[in-house]
Amino acid sequence: MFKLLGSSALFFLGCQKAIPLQEKRKSSLGPPILFAQISDTHFGYPDTSEEELLKLIAQINKIKPSFVIHTGDIAHFDYVPEWEKFREVFQSLQVPLYTIPGNHDTGSFPNIKSLALWQKHMGEEKFSFIFSDLAIIGIDLTPFWQFDWEKYDEQQIVRRKTLAWLLQELKKADKCKARFVFGHFPIYLTSLEDRDYSCAINERKLRIEIIDTLIKGNCDAYFCGHTHFGWGNSLKHSNGKTIPQFATTALSYPCLINELEEHSSLKEKNHLGWNLWKYYSEKRVLEYDFMALEKSPKTIIFPRD
Ligand SMILES: [Fe+2]
Numbered sequence: 001m002f003k004l005l006g007s008s009a010l011f012f013l014g015c016q017k018a019i020p021l022q023e024k025r026k027s028s029l030g031p032p033i034l035f036a037q038i039s040d041t042h043f044g045y046p047d048t049s050e051e052e053l054l055k056l057i058a059q060i061n062k063i064k065p066s067f068v069i070h071t072g073d074i075a076h077f078d079y080v081p082e083w084e085k086f087r088e089v090f091q092s093l094q095v096p097l098y099t100i101p102g103n104h105d106t107g108s109f110p111n112i113k114s115l116a117l118w119q120k121h122m123g124e125e126k127f128s129f130i131f132s133d134l135a136i137i138g139i140d141l142t143p144f145w146q147f148d149w150e151k152y153d154e155q156q157i158v159r160r161k162t163l164a165w166l167l168q169e170l171k172k173a174d175k176c177k178a179r180f181v182f183g184h185f186p187i188y189l190t191s192l193e194d195r196d197y198s199c200a201i202n203e204r205k206l207r208i209e210i211i212d213t214l215i216k217g218n219c220d221a222y223f224c225g226h227t228h229f230g231w232g233n234s235l236k237h238s239n240g241k242t243i244p245q246f247a248t249t250a251l252s253y254p255c256l257i258n259e260l261e262e263h264s265s266l267k268e269k270n271h272l273g274w275n276l277w278k279y280y281s282e283k284r285v286l287e288y289d290f291m292a293l294e295k296s297p298k299t300i301i302f303p304r305d
Contacts, residue, residue: 041073042073043075076252126139
């Protein structure tokens with residue numbers, strides 16, 4: 001399994017090994033495309049600090065990445081006023097911001113109504129664009145997470161549509177040097193077989209369908225949030241191919257999942273923060289810096305039932 005090495009790691013796309021970053025090696029890679037990934041702001045939750053978020057925005061404005069992606073759970077309890085607060089706080093962000101919903105935005109059992117509410121206030125639930133020679137695609141995975149068995153077939157139509165759109169966008173980006181996909185949930189935590197019902201996509205069959213689509217579309221890396229601390233592994237396909245999967249830390253209440261503890265640095269486990277990603281196109285190298293918020297709540301909450 002691929003392991004992230006602390007708050008700065010170098011990852012060659014297509015390989016399964018993270019290599020510690022060395023300045024000498026870095027200088028030969030040329031200038032990177034910078035982008036920020038933020039996640040799980042949970043507006044409305046007591047641990048979400050507007051003051052800290054404003055500092056984060058100022059920091060991003062100073063670094064000037066090409067774009068920022070929020071991988072869901074913008075709100076916590078009450079969608080509309082919390083989304084509005086998010087928009088108000090983030091209006092000072094000076095780079096393009098792309099968002100996708102998390103389970104706290106459209107509910108554990110999303111339906112046409114909850115999706116329409118998101119679209120009305122937040123815009124599309126998906127995005128796709130090409131920056132330089134890098135394809136960036138965001139999808140709404142909330143209909144894949146948990147489901148209402150009685151409405152399984154009905155929801156399957158939505159899931160099929162999402163995956164068909166994802167494949168179409170990946171294929172359109174076939175000539176790009178790399179294709180990165182963003183969703184809210186990890187596809188799985190440790191293996192296709194793991195029986196985790198809150199931290200990743202629940203059903204094995206759906207995990208396989210998503211990984212199949214990513215592999216068919218030549219996706220180079222999958223990025224998510226949801227688990228509230230940073231870790232990474234590889235999604236394995238039955239044909240032997242793998243795709244690196246990275247979860248970024250939350251901007252509200254830190255959590256810890258025992259079986260993933262070894263894949264996260266101590267710094268990330270105890271601090272809220274975000275990832276500054278650096279993609280070196282020429283050599284297809286991906287690096288990240290974990291950017292901790294100054295003040296983080298000390299309590300680590302174990303998110304299981
Ligand atoms: Fe969350």
